[in-house]
Amino acid sequence: MLARADHQGERDVERAVSLGMAERRRASRWQLFWHSYTRSKAAVVGGGVLVLLILTAIAAPRLEPYDPLGVSPALALGSPVVTHPFGTDEYGRDVLSRVIAGSQISLTVGALAVIFSVTFGTGLGLVAGYTENVVDSTVMRLIDMLLAFPGILLALAIVAGLGASTINVVIAIGVGGIPVYARVTRGSVLSAKREPYVEAGRVVGCSAPRLMVRHILPNVFAPVLVLATIGVAFAILTGAALSYLGLGIQPPRAEWGLMIADGQNYLNDAWWISTFPGIALALTVLSVNLVGDGLRDSLDPRSRRR
Amino acid sequence: MGSYILRRLLIGIPVVWGVATIVFFLLRILPGDPAQLMLQSTGGNAAQIARLRHNLGLDQPILVQYGHYLVGALHGDLGISLRNNIPVTQEIRDQFPATLELTAAGMLIAVALGMTLGVVSAVWQHTWIDSLSTIVAMFGICAPSFWLGLLLIFFFSFRLGWFPATGTWGWAHLILPAVTLGTGAASVIARLVRSSMIETLGQDFVVVARAKGLSQSAVTLRHALKGALIPAVTLIGLQFGSLLGGAVIIETVFSRQGVGHLAVTAILAKDYTAVQGIVLFVAIAYVVVNLLVDLLYGFLDPRIRYS
Numbered sequence: 011m012l013a014r015a016d017h018q019g020e021r022d023v024e025r026a027v028s029l030g031m032a033e034r035r036r037a038s039r040w041q042l043f044w045h046s047y048t049r050s051k052a053a054v055v056g057g058g059v060l061v062l063l064i065l066t067a068i069a070a071p072r073l074e075p076y077d078p079l080g081v082s083p084a085l086a087l088g089s090p091v092v093t094h095p096f097g098t099d100e101y102g103r104d105v106l107s108r109v110i111a112g113s114q115i116s117l118t119v120g121a122l123a124v125i126f127s128v129t130f131g132t133g134l135g136l137v138a139g140y141t142e143n144v145v146d147s148t149v150m151r152l153i154d155m156l157l158a159f160p161g162i163l164l165a166l167a168i169v170a171g172l173g174a175s176t177i178n179v180v181i182a183i184g185v186g187g188i189p190v191y192a193r194v195t196r197g198s199v200l201s202a203k204r205e206p207y208v209e210a211g212r213v214v215g216c217s218a219p220r221l222m223v224r225h226i227l228p229n230v231f232a233p234v235l236v237l238a239t240i241g242v243a244f245a246i247l248t249g250a251a252l253s254y255l256g257l258g259i260q261p262p263r264a265e266w267g268l269m270i271a272d273g274q275n276y277l278n279d280a281w282w283i284s285t286f287p288g289i290a291l292a293l294t295v296l297s298v299n300l301v302g303d304g305l306r307d308s309l310d311p312r313s314r315r316r
Numbered sequence: 317m318g319s320y321i322l323r324r325l326l327i328g329i330p331v332v333w334g335v336a337t338i339v340f341f342l343l344r345i346l347p348g349d350p351a352q353l354m355l356q357s358t359g360g361n362a363a364q365i366a367r368l369r370h371n372l373g374l375d376q377p378i379l380v381q382y383g384h385y386l387v388g389a390l391h392g393d394l395g396i397s398l399r400n401n402i403p404v405t406q407e408i409r410d411q412f413p414a415t416l417e418l419t420a421a422g423m424l425i426a427v428a429l430g431m432t433l434g435v436v437s438a439v440w441q442h443t444w445i446d447s448l449s450t451i452v453a454m455f456g457i458c459a460p461s462f463w464l465g466l467l468l469i470f471f472f473s474f475r476l477g478w479f480p481a482t483g484t485w486g487w488a489h490l491i492l493p494a495v496t497l498g499t500g501a502a503s504v505i506a507r508l509v510r511s512s513m514i515e516t517l518g519q520d521f522v523v524v525a526r527a528k529g530l531s532q533s534a535v536t537l538r539h540a541l542k543g544a545l546i547p548a549v550t551l552i553g554l555q556f557g558s559l560l561g562g563a564v565i566i567e568t569v570f571s572r573q574g575v576g577h578l579a580v581t582a583i584l585a586k587d588y589t590a591v592q593g594i595v596l597f598v599a600i601a602y603v604v605v606n607l608l609v610d611l612l613y614g615f616l617d618p619r620i621r622y623s
Binding site: 151254 | 330331332334335337338339342343454455457458459460461462463466467469470474557558560561562564565568569579580583584586591595598599602603606
């Protein structure tokens with residue numbers, strides 16, 4: 011009995027050591043990623059700016075010095091001064107407050123559209139890549155046809171049918187993004203499903219949905235994540251473009267594309283109405299692109315120095 | 317080469333059919349009655365809506381509508397525009413030359429600017445020239461095209477008075493819109509040409525060329541650039557298709573005539589037939605351009621057409 015207890019004790023120690031080593035391996039993967047990501051100054055700066063923008067969007071109601079919808083005709087077309095650092099628009103509304111409020115809408119539209127695209131695109135790609143039969147062929151032909159539409163045209167057509175509103179803009183942009191994620195996921199799944207761990211899962215009786223979602227998907231998600239980050243930038247730009255054309259967010263809400271459109275009529279006399287929302291938009295897109303580039307370089311093993 | 321062209325054409329036909337089908341069903345499966353939407357602003361009654369539905373053929377079974385639509389599209393009949401009662405095909409024919417002119421000019425600027433930036437960045441890699449080129453390229457990618465257009469109007473039209481802010485015909489009316497349209501594509505091309513050139517400049521044949529005593533310009537332009545061109549040509553071709561879509565916004569910024577401006581007007585007026593016809597036309601043009609790019613790529617790189 012004593013000998014059995016000793017053996018049990020040895021096994022317990024071995025198990026504790028192997029768990030500790032696993033913990034250290036898990037920790038070092040994140041550390042490795044962080045170390046790789048922070049090697050790029052551009053990615054760090056981009057990440058910092060993006061975090062700042064997200065915090066601004068979250069705290070927008072507290073940060074706005076004035077009501078973004080508050081009209082003051084007496085202050086119309088006022089140039090930038092200390093009390094109104096970004097000037098006022100044609101209705102006397104404070105441009106700085108509207109730029110801050112617009113960050114909420116732009117980031118929300120961008121994030122929701124990408125979530126929509128990733129959810130449906132990854133799902134389609136997962137099923138198509140795993141089944142590799144008539145389902146795969148049908149899905150891929152449909153994807154090819156969707157890819158035949160130039161970027162903004164499909165979004166325009168969908169908005170034409172659904173009508174202009176925030177949720178319809180999200181759907182319009184989201185549908186356009188589905189083909190890219192479907193293709194990338196399918197490509198990754200086609201090689202992942204031939205890995206030994208998938209075969210082992212089948213042998214022990216895992217169902218196909220469980221295999222796809224619990225085992226294959228986490229291993230093919232890295233390229234999707236990189237694309238999604240860059241996709242947010244594209245979604246923000248497209249949402250702003252639709253609003254600029256009068257087919258997205260409707261007035262009097264503060265949206266950057268809408269503000270740029272409103273300022274166009276006063277460009278010669280009040281350049282600030284269009285300029286500051288444009289700078290905010292460009293800065294947001296730049297920071298998202300830098301973060302996306304940083305993620306791509308960190309998650310690509312060929313670019314990581316060991 | 318002949319069999320390669322035939323294969324690509326045969327693949328293109330079902331894609332065009334698929335595009336036409338998606339356009340048809342897209343505007344029909346979405347919620348809302350098109351006839352009701354079109355008469356919303358004028359407050360049409362039930363009888364007027366029913367008459368409009370009959371005129372549009374919306375009271376027929378969906379497959380019958382689809383059949384009429386396909387047959388009409390094959391004969392170049394895209395229906396009648398409800399805003400001004402003229403054939404949609406005629407509207408597109410009147411507006412397309414302006415869009416084509418803008419897209420071609422934008423492409424020219426994109427290639428010239430993009431190739432120059434890319435080559436300069438690659439040759440002077442890791443210097444201030446490279447950093448400046450990268451910043452310019454990033455600005456081109458990140459700045460919204462409609463905002464960039466307004467900036468150019470502000471400086472070059474209102475402040476300097478060099479170019480007109482609006483209008484369609486004449487080279488003076490083309491410069492600012494073409495620069496706006498081409499800048500985004502130039503930035504994408506510059507990044508690809510830069511990485512492609514860097515890879516080519518590191519190859520053995522470039523080392524040999526330098527060892528033979530050739531000047532830097534001869535090595536770069538006569539030898540290295542050719543190797544970097546193939547991926548750049550593919551990207552340039554694909555960018556041409558994207559520029560077609562970008563023209564939609566630029567025509568609105570500069571109040572230019574064109575298919576893009578027509579599309580936006582039709583959507584805002586809920587001219588259902590015109591929207592359908594314009595979207596179909598632009599999508600097919602995009603497919604044709606991509607097909608031509610595939611053929612050009614096969615012509616440039618024999619490995620593609622024999623694979």
